[in-house]
Amino acid sequence: MTTRSDPTKEARLLKRVEGSDLHSIAQKVIAGERLSCEDGLTLYRSDDLHAVGKLANYVRERMNGDYAYFNVNQHVNYTNLCNKFCSFCSFDRQPGQKGAYTYSPEEAAAKITEQLGEPVTEVHVVGGVWPKLGYDYYLDLLRAIKAARPSIHIKAFTMVEIDQIQKVAKKPLPKVLKELREAGLGSCPGGGAEIFAERVHAAGYSQKMSGQRWLDTARVVHESGLRSNCTMLHGHMETIEERVDHLDRLRLLQDETGGFQAYIPLSFHPPGNEWSHLPGPTSLDELREIAVARLMLDNIQHIKAYWILLEIPIAQLALAFGADDVDGTVVEEKIYHDAGAQTPQRVQRDELIDWIRGAGRTPVERDTLYEVLWTGEEAQGELASSGSPA
Ligand code: V47
Numbered sequence: 001m002t003t004r005s006d007p008t009k010e011a012r013l014l015k016r017v018e019g020s021d022l023h024s025i026a027q028k029v030i031a032g033e034r035l036s037c038e039d040g041l042t043l044y045r046s047d048d049l050h051a052v053g054k055l056a057n058y059v060r061e062r063m064n065g066d067y068a069y070f071n072v073n074q075h076v077n078y079t080n081l082c083n084k085f086c087s088f089c090s091f092d093r094q095p096g097q098k099g100a101y102t103y104s105p106e107e108a109a110a111k112i113t114e115q116l117g118e119p120v121t122e123v124h125v126v127g128g129v130w131p132k133l134g135y136d137y138y139l140d141l142l143r144a145i146k147a148a149r150p151s152i153h154i155k156a157f158t159m160v161e162i163d164q165i166q167k168v169a170k171k172p173l174p175k176v177l178k179e180l181r182e183a184g185l186g187s188c189p190g191g192g193a194e195i196f197a198e199r200v201h202a203a204g205y206s207q208k209m210s211g212q213r214w215l216d217t218a219r220v221v222h223e224s225g226l227r228s229n230c231t232m233l234h235g236h237m238e239t240i241e242e243r244v245d246h247l248d249r250l251r252l253l254q255d256e257t258g259g260f261q262a263y264i265p266l267s268f269h270p271p272g273n274e275w276s277h278l279p280g281p282t283s284l285d286e287l288r289e290i291a292v293a294r295l296m297l298d299n300i301q302h303i304k305a306y307w308i309l310l311e312i313p314i315a316q317l318a319l320a321f322g323a324d325d326v327d328g329t330v331v332e333e334k335i336y337h338d339a340g341a342q343t344p345q346r347v348q349r350d351e352l353i354d355w356i357r358g359a360g361r362t363p364v365e366r367d368t369l370y371e372v373l374w375t376g377e378e379a380q381g382e383l384a385s386s387g388s389p390a
Contacts, residue, residue, distance in 0.1 A: 005030075005062075013058055017051050025295075029055050034298055040244035043292045049284060056291035056322030063301065064324035067379065068361035070352045071368065073122035073155075073328035076111050077335065078103045078141060082128025084160070087204040088194070088236060090272030090339035092128050102130070105137070105144035112148040115331060119349065120149070122328065122368045124189055125156035126335075135169040135176075139183045146184035153368040154184050158192035159217040159228075163209050173217070177224040187368055188221055190229030190264055196249050197242035204237065204275065211246075215253050222259025227369065230260045230300070234289055235268040235281030243289075247296045254299045261370060262302035262325060265289040267309050271340030283314050287321045294322025302370065307355075308333050308343050316359035325366075326352060 010030050017026045025039050035043075043052050079102040082092035093100035103111075112123060123145060138157070145154055157165065157180075162173075169176045177185075194200070196211025209217070221228055232246050254260050267286050270276045281289070294303050304325040305318035315326050331346045349365070353376065356363040364383060365374040372383045 009058070013054060016054060017048075020046075020048060020051070022046055022048065022051050022055065026055055029059060029295065032298075035296055037244045037248050040247060040292060040296050041240060043295060044240040044243065044288070049288055049291075052288060052291045052295075053321040056294040057320050059294050059298075060303070060322045060324055065382075066362045067324060067364045067375075067383070068319050068356040068359070069302065069325040069364050069366045069370065070349075070356065071122055071328040071366050072119050072349050073124055073368075074111070074115050074118075074120050074331035075124045075126075075333050076103070076108050076145075077332075078108050078125060078127040079130055079133070080128050080334070080338075081130040081132075083131065084129050084205065084208045086194075086208060087274040088233060088268055089335075090269070091335045102133070105140040108141055109144035109148040111332070112145050112152065116149065118329075118331075120152065120329075120331075121373065122153045122155055123149075124328075124330075125154060126158055126161065126189055126191060129160060129164045131164070131168065133168070135165065138165050139179065142180065142184035153186040155187045155189050155368050156185055158189055159214045159221070160192035160209055162188065162221065163213065163217055173220050174224055177221060177226065181224075181226065185226070187226055187261075188228035190231040190260075190262070191266075193231050193246075193250075194233045195238045195242050196246045197238065200236075200238050200242060211249070215249060218259070219253060219257055222257035227259050227261050229262045229264060229304075231264045231266050232289075232293075233266045233268055235285055236275055236278050243292075244296070247293060251297050251299055254297070258299075260300050262304045263293055263297050263300045264304040264306050264327075265293055266306070269309070269336055269339035269341060272338060283311075286310055286314055287318060290318045290323050291321045307347075308336055308341060311343055312355055316355055319356070319359045319361050326356065328352070 014026055017023045021042050046052050080091050080093045142154055166173045166176045193214050230250050267281045270278055270280045302325050303323045304327055305315040305323035306327045307315040329347055333345050353363045362378040363376045364372055367373055375383050
């Protein structure tokens with residue numbers, strides 16, 4: 001959505017950054033011009049975080065009004081066995097190691113059945129990369145989840161898993177994607193991208209697909225008609241130049257395919273992994289990351305402040321720094337809780353609504369593809385709603 005330009009707001013914005021290196025960026029932002037990579041660096045270097053946030057909020061309100069989206073979802077992490085040995089990961093295990101597990105399709109489906117009393121519309125399914133899982137395992141997993149709750153949207157498999165599934169399927173990727181869709185796949189989550197820069201890839205996750213291969217896989221996924229999200233893991237050993245390069249590569253692919261629905265900055269959590277000596281981002285870094293993303297990713301409609309990672313007060317603040325989505329109810333989260341996250345593993349739908357209202361925004365329940373399911377009375381009649389699922 002777009003809102004009408006407001007000359008007073010724009011004049012105030014320009015006045016706020018008068019005489020600073022953000023002034024020319026503000027002019028471009030108001031004119032709706034694309035920011036350059038040099039502008040991205042300026043936003044990262046600026047010592048006026050509030051002004052960066054104000055610019056991002058201006059764009060956020062122009063693109064998404066006052067709305068803050070959420071969904072009622074649950075996560076299923078089907079295995080923590082993984083052969084990629086990423087330095088930032090606290091979730092992966094080897095066979096025989098304490099806590100190693102793989103759910104059978106039936107066990108995964110039981111997680112869905114447990115939540116049948118809740119108004120869940122989406123399941124987010126991701127796991128480690130484990131070559132002993134055959135092609136049929138992935139198809140059966142999707143089918144079992146769909147059988148347990150036919151109405152559920154399955155958002156499953158990062159580009160890294162899609163690449164692995166194609167390897168075990170030994171078929172061309174478009175054919176594999178068609179078969180996954182027939183088995184129930186609805187869209188793909190945005191993980192596995194980390195930082196695309198080859199230097200960081202070589203230092204921390206060299207066994208994983210390259211950034212270029214992640215992008216090439218996402219291109220085919222989008223061409224097959226599936227939508228996906230995208231992410232960047234920040235706050236470890238990457239430079240701001242590498243972050244800007246990552247954002248630029250995402251927006252260039254988005255220019256080609258239009259297939260990314262939302263971007264989610266993922267704040268590195270140090271506990272329990274090989275990079276635990278690194279400090280991780282501060283809350284101010286996290287807010288800046290949201291803001292820079294909103295300003296640079298002019299062609300991605302939604303910026304998600306993933307509350308599980310950010311903690312609730314920062315996710316609320318992020319709604320004034322460029323974010324327009326807080327993700328969902330989640331239910332059972334393992335990747336960040338293995339890395340020391342102190343947030344709860346689930347929230348109730350009403351709590352999400354209260355947090356959003358507490359941040360001064362209008363709550364909108366969406367499905368995975370951003371169809372509106374419910375709006376607070378603040379927005380009644382403004383957004384098309386397909387009814388109240390609650
Ligand atoms: O790919 C792993 C990251 C990702 C750590 O698409 C870590 O809607 C921080 O992608 N500290 C998985 N990050 C999560 C993900 C996601 C989450 C929520 C919503 C969506 C979506 C996607 O988590 C991994 C990796 O980049 N990760 N370990 C860590 N210690």
